[in-house]
Amino acid sequence: VATESQASTSTEAANSASLAKTRVKRTPNDFIFGKVIGEGSYSTVYLAKEVSTQREFAIKICEKKHLIRERKTHFVMREKEVFMKLDHPFFVKLAYTFQDSERLYYVLTYARNGELLGYLHKLSVFDIPCTRFYTAEVILALEYLHGLGIIHRDLKPENILLGDDMHIRITDFGTSKILQLDENGKPVNSAEQKKKNSFVGTAEYVSPEVLNNEPANFGSDFWALGCIIYQCLSGSMPFRSGNEYQTFQKIVKAEYTFPEGFNAEAKDLVSKLLVLDPEERLGMPNTGGMSALKSHKFYAGLDWDTLPSSSPPKLMPYL
Numbered sequence: 001v002a003t004e005s006q007a008s009t010s011t012e013a014a015n016s017a018s019l020a021k022t023r024v025k026r027t028p029n030d031f032i033f034g035k036v037i038g039e040g041s042y043s044t045v046y047l048a049k050e051v052s053t054q055r056e057f058a059i060k061i062c063e064k065k066h067l068i069r070e071r072k073t074h075f076v077m078r079e080k081e082v083f084m085k086l087d088h089p090f091f092v093k094l095a096y097t098f099q100d101s102e103r104l105y106y107v108l109t110y111a112r113n114g115e116l117l118g119y120l121h122k123l124s125v126f127d128i129p130c131t132r133f134y135t136a137e138v139i140l141a142l143e144y145l146h147g148l149g150i151i152h153r154d155l156k157p158e159n160i161l162l163g164d165d166m167h168i169r170i171t172d173f174g175t176s177k178i179l180q181l182d183e184n185g186k187p188v189n190s191a192e193q194k195k196k197n198s199f200v201g202t203a204e205y206v207s208p209e210v211l212n213n214e215p216a217n218f219g220s221d222f223w224a225l226g227c228i229i230y231q232c233l234s235g236s237m238p239f240r241s242g243n244e245y246q247t248f249q250k251i252v253k254a255e256y257t258f259p260e261g262f263n264a265e266a267k268d269l270v271s272k273l274l275v276l277d278p279e280e281r282l283g284m285p286n287t288g289g290m291s292a293l294k295s296h297k298f299y300a301g302l303d304w305d306t307l308p309s310s311s312p313p314k315l316m317p318y319l
């Protein structure tokens, strides 16, 4: 009996030790820092290698003094809150966080194949299969995100990264909004949720309602999706203009045109997303929700359920 109980205590000891190991806080010395892979508005993201495992990560570093001076602490808190909620293959994951006296460190997935935008610039436009595939992955990501009550609010090709497997990894949640949902997954209609936006997205992708200083809603992400589909197939942005003011004038009037030869099904889809009234955009409850968006003829024949495990189409330059 003694040996048995000894055995069990030693296994317990081993388990709790291994548990403790995963909980032990890392320090900057556990990593070798490499190139800067991106600058956020109050942070820098570095490529880094974990010494003990040789695994590569993206590490976001924020200066505490700068955050406090710029009153951005709530942004990093919100971002961490969002990352802790996310558990889906199409999003960058937060592996660990730690801090030293001056800085906060966020250890995140390194999306080895970089920004979708990089491929779009290299190829200038995507063909129909690639546009269908990658925008469908964005739709699945939005379905998951909105299901958690989270609005991305700054969706754009720079924030759609690509993993080793060439599936998407969406990132940059510093400016997301978390809505409280009722039992049917609908945003609760509260004063808090009607609060004005403390943030405006990137000019070319920002929605009319955000420019009119109305609260962002899930529709704001569908507007950005419309801009992204247009950009994948045309190589340019629907509301691009000489300067930001002119761009905003076009957005609030949903004033844009399609280039010659723009795919007809995609034209129909984009025209149902770039709609002034957010409630009337495809994907919103009034127009049949996510299932209506997923059954649009542009995605005819696409198997939504196997998408995350399917092999992505080759992003090929036109011959």
Ligand SMILES: C[C@@H](Nc1nc2c(c3cc(-c4cn[nH]c4)ccc13)C(=O)N=C/C2=C\CC1CC1)C(C)(C)C
Pocket (backbone or CB within 6 Å): 037, 038, 039, 040, 045, 058, 060, 092, 106, 108, 109, 110, 111, 112, 113, 114, 115, 158, 159, 161, 171, 172, 173
């Ligand atoms: C949009 C974002 N850009 C990026 N954010 C992240 C990357 C990332 C990687 C490349 C890349 C990889 N290979 N070549 C380029 C280019 C841009 C990246 C990554 O791997 N892992 C986590 C990231 C972000 C985590 C999130 C907390 C900020 C900004 C500019 C805000 C840094």
